[in-house]
Amino acid sequence: MKIFLNPDKNIWPEISVRPQLALDFLESSVRNVMNRVKASGDKALRELTLQYDKADVSTLRVSQNEFDAAERALPQSLKDAITTAAANISKFHAAQTREPMSTETTSGVLCWRKAVPIDTVGIYIPGGSAPLFSTVLMLGIPASLAGCREVILCSPPDASGNINAAILFAASLVGVKQVFKVGGAQAIAAMTFGTESVPRVYKIFGPGNQYVTKAKQLAMEEGVAIDMPAGPSEVLVWADSTADPNFVAADLLSQAEHGEDSQVILVTNEEGLVATVQASIERQLKALPRKAIAEKALASSRVVVLTDQQRAIDFINEYAPEHLIINTDDADDVVDKIRNAGSVFLGNYSPEAIGDYASGTNHTLPTNGYAKSYAGVSLESFCKFITYQRLTKDGLKKLGPVVETMAEAEQLIGHKMAVRVRLDALQNS
Template sequence: MQIINNPNPSEWAELLTRPVFEAEFLQSAVKNILNRVRTSGDQALIDFNLKFDQAVTHNLSVTQEEITSAIAQVETSLKDAIRKAADNIHKFHKAQERATLEVETMPGVTCWRKSVAIPNVGIYIPGGTAPLFSTVLMLGIPASIAGCNEIVLCTPPGKDGTIHPAILFAADLVGVTKIYKTGGAQAVAAMAYGTETVPKVDKIFGPGNQYVTEAKQQVSLEGIAIDMPAGPSELAIIADETAEPAFIASDLLSQAEHGNDSQVILICTDEAQVAKVNRALDEQLASLPRKEMAGKSLQNSKAIIVPDLTIAVALSNAYAPEHLIICTKEAETVAEEIVNAGSVFIGDLTPESAGDYASGTNHTLPTNGAARAYSGVSLDSFTKQITYQKIDQAGLKSLGPAIEEMAAAEQLEAHKRAVTIRLEKIGR
C-alpha cells in the first residue's frame, strides 16, 4: 500500500480517485455488446459465452435436472451455512415491510401511500473468478418478500457450460427458478431487451465489474430501471492505535481479493500502526490462494495517516466508501459522524465479511462515491410506492375553490374546469 502522511484537504479528491478503465474504450465496448444482444438475441449470448468465458452453451436456460444435480453436489456444511445466512437476511428484510400510510389531510380528503411489488426483476450474479452465491440470497430474498411476480437470474457459466452448484442451491432455496447462463454486460442487455429465451424485466439488480456497471448505466438511459451504480468492490477502514493490525490486514485483503480493480483505503491516526498493518499484510498475503489478484488490488490502495479522528471521519465522508470499518476507541460514537457510506461495520469484532454473507444486511451497495446519494439494496428496492387519494362531496366543496384559484393563477384553465364542473354538479 502507498503511504501518505497528513495530506492537505486540497489533495483529497485526487488521492481518493478510484481505479478505472479508459472511459471512452469502456463505453464503446459495452455499447457494442448491448447492440449485438439487441439485434442477435440468444445467438449473441452464446457467442459471448464462448468469447469471454470459454464456455460452450447450446441451451441458455438452466433445467430442473441441472438444479437437482447441483443441489446434490453441495456439501452439507455449506448448505447449513447458506440456510443460516438466508434466515438472517430474511429476518432483516422482512422487518422492513411498511404498513399502508393513510392520512385525512382535511375533512373529506383522504390520501394514502402503498408499497406495490415491481412485477418483473432481473438479478445479476457475478461468476468467473468468484461465483457469488451469497448475492443470490441478497437479491432473491427481498424480491421474494416484496412479492415480485417473476425473478430472472443471470450468471456466467463455467468453461464446462454449467453454473456453480452453490449458486443453483441458493437460487432453489429462495425460490428463483428462471436461471440463465450468461454473464457480463451481455447479461444486462438480455434482461434489458429480452431475447428468445431470457425475459425482459422492469428493473435490473446486482453488482459486477466495470463492464456490468457501465451496461447498467447505459440501459438506464433507455428507460430500464437499475438498483444503483454498483461496480468494483471497495473498502475503507478508520483505525487508531487501539486497533488490532492483523484484523485490519485481513479486512483489507478480503476486499482486495475481489479483483484487480478493487480498492482499499486505510485511514489511520497512528503512523506506527500503519507499519504494523503493512507487515501483517505481507504475512497474510503470502498464503492467500488469490494473492496475485489481491496484490494487484493493493497497488491501487493507500494508507493515509491523519492527525486525529475528526480528520479521519471527514476524509472517509469525502471518499464515501461502499464498506466502512471503524476500529477505534468509542467506535459507535465515531460511527454517528458518518454520513457517506454504503454499510458500516463497528468495532474490532465486526469484519466486513459478516455483511457480505450472513449478518442479515444487504451486500449490494453503492460504489465509486455513489454512497453520497444512494442507499444499498433493501426491501424498498423491489417495490414502488403508489399514492392514492379520495375526495367526497364535503371535501371537494372545501378544497375545490383553492384548486380553482391556483389553476387560474397558473393559467391552466382545463385544470380549473375539472374542479368547477364537479362543484356545479354537486352544488357549491
C-alpha cells in the same frame, strides 16, 4: 499502499479517486454487445458466450435436472451455511416491511401511500473466478419478500456450460427458478431487451465488472431501472491504537482479493499503526490463493494518517466508502457523525466479511462515492410506492377553490374546470 500524512483538504479528491482499468473503448464495446443482443436475441447470446466464456451453450435456461445435480454436488456443510445465512438475511429484510401510511391532509381529503412490488426483476450474479452465490441470497430473498411476480437470474457458465453449483442451490433455496447461462454485458442486454429465452425485466440488480456496470447504465437509456451504478468493491478501515493490526490487515485484504480494481483505505490517527498493519498484510498475503489479485489492488490503495478526529470524519464522508469499519475505542460515539457510507461495521469483532455473507444486512452497496446519494439494496428496492387519494364531497368543497386559484395562476384552465364542474354539480344537487 501509498501513505499520506495529514494531507491538505485540497488533495482529498485526488486521494479518493478509485482505480479504473484502462478501457478507453468500454462504452463502444458494450454498446456493440447491447445492439447485437437486441438484433439477434438468443443467437447473439450463444455467440458471445462462446467468445467470452468459451462455452458452447445450446440451451440457455438451466433445467430442473441441473438444479438437482447442483444440490447433490454441494457438501452438506456448505448447504447448511447457505441456509443459515439465508435465514438471517430473510429476518433482517422482513423487518423492513412498512404498513401503508395514510393521513387526512384536509377534512374530507384522505391521502395514502403503499408499496407495490415490481412485477419483473433481473438479477446478475458474477460467476467467474469468484462465483458470488451469496449475492443470490442478497437479491433473491428481498425480491421474494417484496412479492415480485417474476425473478430472472443470469450468470456466466464455465467452459463446460455449467453454472456454479452453489449459485444454483442458492437460487433454488430462495425460489428463483428462471436461471440463464449468460454473463457479462450480454446478460444485461438480454434482460434489457428480452430474447427468445430470456424475459425482459423492469429493473436489474447485481454487481459486476466495468462492462456489466456500463451495460446497466446503458440499460437505463432503454427505460430499464437499475439498483445503483455499483462498481468494484472497496473498504475503508478507520483504526486507532486499540485496533488489532492483524484484524485491520485481514479486513483490508478481504476486499483487496475481490479484484484488481478494488480499493482499500486505512485511515488512522496513529502513524505507528501503519507499519504493523503493513507487516501483517505481507504475512497474511502469502496465504491467499488470490494473492496476485490482492497485490494489484493494494498498489492503488491508500493509507491516510489524520491526527485530528474531525478531519478524519470529514475525509471519510468525502470518500463515502461502500464498506466502513470503525475500529476505534469511541466507535459508538462517532458513528452518528458518518453521513456517507454504504454499510458500517463497529468494533474489533465486526469484520466486513460477516456482512458479505451472513449477518443479515445486504451486501449490494453503492461504490465509487455513490454512497453520498444512494443507499444499499433493501426490501424497498424491489418495490415502487404508489400514492392514493380519496375526497368526500365536503373535502372537494374545501380544497377545490384552492386548486382553482392555483390552476388559473398557472394558466391551466382545464385543471380549473376539472374542479369547477364538480363544484357546480354539487351546488346544483
